[in-house]
Amino acid sequence: MLTIDPQQLRDDIATLAQFVEPQTPGTTRRAFTDSYRAGRVWLCERMRDAGLTVAGDAGGNLIGRRDGSTPASPLLIGSHTDTVMGGGRFDGAIGVLGALAVARALRDAGIVLRHPLEVIDFLAEESTPLGSLFGSTAMAQGFTPAFLARDVSGWGVVADAIANMGGEPAKLLQPLRRSGDITAYLELHIEQGPVLEAADVPIGAVSGIVGIRRADIVCTGRPDHAGTASMAVRHDALATVAEIIQATEQAALSRLGAVATVGSLHVAPNQTNVVPGQVRFSVEMRSLDWSEVLAMWDEIVAAINLAGAKRGVTVQIGACEDSAPVQFPTWIRQIITQACGQFTDHVLELPSGAGHDGSMIGLIAPAGMIFVRTKDGRSHCPEEYAGNDDIVAGVNALLQAVLAIDTMSDMST
Numbered sequence: 001m002l003t004i005d006p007q008q009l010r011d012d013i014a015t016l017a018q019f020v021e022p023q024t025p026g027t028t029r030r031a032f033t034d035s036y037r038a039g040r041v042w043l044c045e046r047m048r049d050a051g052l053t054v055a056g057d058a059g060g061n062l063i064g065r066r067d068g069s070t071p072a073s074p075l076l077i078g079s080h081t082d083t084v085m086g087g088g089r090f091d092g093a094i095g096v097l098g099a100l101a102v103a104r105a106l107r108d109a110g111i112v113l114r115h116p117l118e119v120i121d122f123l124a125e126e127s128t129p130l131g132s133l134f135g136s137t138a139m140a141q142g143f144t145p146a147f148l149a150r151d152v153s154g155w156g157v158v159a160d161a162i163a164n165m166g167g168e169p170a171k172l173l174q175p176l177r178r179s180g181d182i183t184a185y186l187e188l189h190i191e192q193g194p195v196l197e198a199a200d201v202p203i204g205a206v207s208g209i210v211g212i213r214r215a216d217i218v219c220t221g222r223p224d225h226a227g228t229a230s231m232a233v234r235h236d237a238l239a240t241v242a243e244i245i246q247a248t249e250q251a252a253l254s255r256l257g258a259v260a261t262v263g264s265l266h267v268a269p270n271q272t273n274v275v276p277g278q279v280r281f282s283v284e285m286r287s288l289d290w291s292e293v294l295a296m297w298d299e300i301v302a303a304i305n306l307a308g309a310k311r312g313v314t315v316q317i318g319a320c321e322d323s324a325p326v327q328f329p330t331w332i333r334q335i336i337t338q339a340c341g342q343f344t345d346h347v348l349e350l351p352s353g354a355g356h357d358g359s360m361i362g363l364i365a366p367a368g369m370i371f372v373r374t375k376d377g378r379s380h381c382p383e384e385y386a387g388n389d390d391i392v393a394g395v396n397a398l399l400q401a402v403l404a405i406d407t408m409s410d411m412s413t
């Protein structure tokens with residue numbers, strides 16, 4: 001059986017991990033920074049070393065291409081090389097470097113696929129103040145002029161940020177690729193959760209990616225002296241939000257497989273001796289079942305209105321930012337399950353609770369993912385860890401899945 005070179009992969013992961021922003025914790029290589037750019041310059045060289053033809057697209061994606069024996073639509077494999085602040089060295093990186101290892105193994109074995117193979121490093125997958133999922137959104141959806149014109153303090157204008165990474169913002173008002181342009185998209189990623197570890201299996205097949213709804217909410221009460229304003233006359237914005245947080249937690253607790261989080265609070269004036277006058281906060285809900293997300297949101301909105309009315313606090317609910325759930329096609333899930341089965345005795349299928357580039361690409365192409373066991377389920381932190389043997393098993397499964405899709409006689413889905 002054709003397998004990848006584990007030592008080169010290990011070296012690549014270690015080398016990419018050296019591109020970090022100065023004086024930052026863990027592995028910090030945020031999108032649009034100099035360290036991110038330097039890491040991509042190194043990646044370009046590694047792609048060329050593997051015999052790939054390297055080019056950027058208008059979305060700022062970095063793509064290493066290997067021609068196939070037919071003019072068929074390409075098979076796309078990859079992930080992202082940016083990290084969060086204080087992240088780990090495996091999130092995203094193993095997907096890009098694993099895809100590179102697959103291309104290298106094919107080249108070394110002299111195998112030419114029927115389909116062209118594209119190894120992709122999607123631009124800016126992680127959240128920054130500018131946004132997230134840049135490269136995959138450019139490919140599958142495009143952006144609005146308003147989004148491209150957004151000017152974020154300290155990060156600049158979105159269009160400029162994309163242009164600085166080699167993109168062409170003027171071309172991004174429509175999707176860069178359409179249905180039929182990609183034969184399939186496969187992504188290897190760490191699980192970032194506890195399921196595989198608990199089941200004692202190194203890799204797993206992903207059934208789909210949860211849908212996410214996010215909204216910003218502002219509760220405005222009245223700031224008052226914390227000593228002289230009696231409890232009866234107060235319009236405490238933070239006490240209102242405390243009730244909303246409880247309701248948010250409850251909305252998810254009452255549903256299997258759903259999660260809901262208030263993760264960001266900005267309290268004004270945020271002083272010990274002042275009744276909180278205004279709180280700006282976020283609500284986020286996730287589930288593979290979109291009707292559950294909508295039902296949670298209805299409950300939370302009812303709780304927001306009730307809590308506000310009770311304390312004479314006005315509430316302003318911002319526009320919802322939605323990312324629909326993606327169920328991966330059955331045929332890809334079968335291929336991935338079979339490929340994983342060659343490297344683990346027991347194949348587990350699990351949904352992804354985190355968003356990925358696959359959520360976007362899944363809108364225009366058959367997509368699938370392989371997860372690698374993550375120690376203690378920890379991710380987006382310096383402790384993030386995946387064992388080398390597990391990663392190698394995942395990359396070999398990716399290689400087998402690529403070979404299986406390439407040899408399918410009927411590509412219709």
Ligand SMILES: [Zn+2]
Nearest residue numbers: 091092125189
């Ligand atoms: Zn990631």
